Amino acid sequence: MQTDAQTLLLVDDDPDLCAMLAEYLGHEGYKVETVHSGAAALEVLERLTPDLMVLDIMMPGMSGLELLQQLRPRSAVPVLMLTGRGEAIDRILGLEMGADDYLSKPCHPRELLARVKAILRRCDGAQPAAEPEQDGTFPAHRLVSGELMLDPGQREVQFAGQPLQLTSAEFNVLAYLMQHAGRVLSKEELTRWVLHRELSAYDRAIDVHVSRVRQKLAAVMGDDQEMIKTVRGQGYQFVRGMA
CATH class of the missing domain: 1.10.10.10 (Winged helix-like DNA-binding domain superfamily/Winged helix DNA-binding domain)
Known part of the structure; x- marks a missing residue:
């Protein structure tokens, strides 16, 4: 469990998936806010600076790539992209636009948690407790x-x-x-x-x-x-x- 709760912003147009992931991550000690569109995410970012954003690439209206393109010039918040398994070009484009890492959907909540922890760990320069090399x-x-x-x-x-x-x-x-x-x-x-x-x-x-x-x-x-x-x-x- 996290001692000082870090805030995650989860952006995905699937409300059921958002609810399931938010519950799982919440049990791990994170504060989780969920929105279902790029426009709603921009509104949240006006009042909140999350420790990390989990961003779905394929969304109606403003796509995750379009949101990331708007976000990067003004914010360095770490971004973990959620992509379809066949969307290699979107993964590369997302990384080129400044995303930190990606995870293919459907994803296991435990793997998502591991990626979230890894990104947050490297953001403060910390290393895993047991570094083999x-x-x-x-x-x-x-x-x-x-x-x-x-x-x-x-x-x-x-x-x-x-x-x-x-x-x-x-x-x-x-x-x-x-x-x-x-x-x-x-x-x-x-x-x-x-x-x-x-x-x-x-x-x-x-x-x-x-x-x-x-x-x-x-x-x-x-x-x-x-x-x-x-x-x-x-x-x-x-x-x-x-x-």
Whole structure:
């Protein structure tokens, strides 16, 4: 059970599913608000900043992707998408728009709970109680490479003194890559450490998060300064040493 109740906003057009998931998550100690449309979610977000939003992609009227597109420029609230099993393109689009992770429907409430816990855990930089790999320990101290600075305690990234806005997953991807500068981190490792789950077939979540970090770094540094290198068949490498 949660000691300090965290608030979840569940957005899905299926009232029965919302009621069932809200009851389950409520028993786990979370405060859960449910709405059944994107417009209703925007109204709630005017008065409430949830710790996490669970967002169904396929909704009538304003879709989950449209809601996410409106939300991201003004809010960094973590988002877990619910998608149909065959909607791979929607999962990728959602991640590119700033969602933190996805879960295919129909989903088991226990798996949803595990994903919720994983996202909330990485948002505050905390690690699981039993971390099997020492290398997967989240960095505890400030990381610096040239003009790029990442502060795990404040959860902030700056380049040349200017803040860089990253989602929680993007922040943790960059943190692990910077911490292991010069070493190639596999997609399996990054998925396990950042998303707190195993990499599955056709899972591109980590690829999309790395791509988003690259885009945001390029926007402030220029395309000629590539700090994250793709090592084909192996993974990703932060290529500039830390000062």
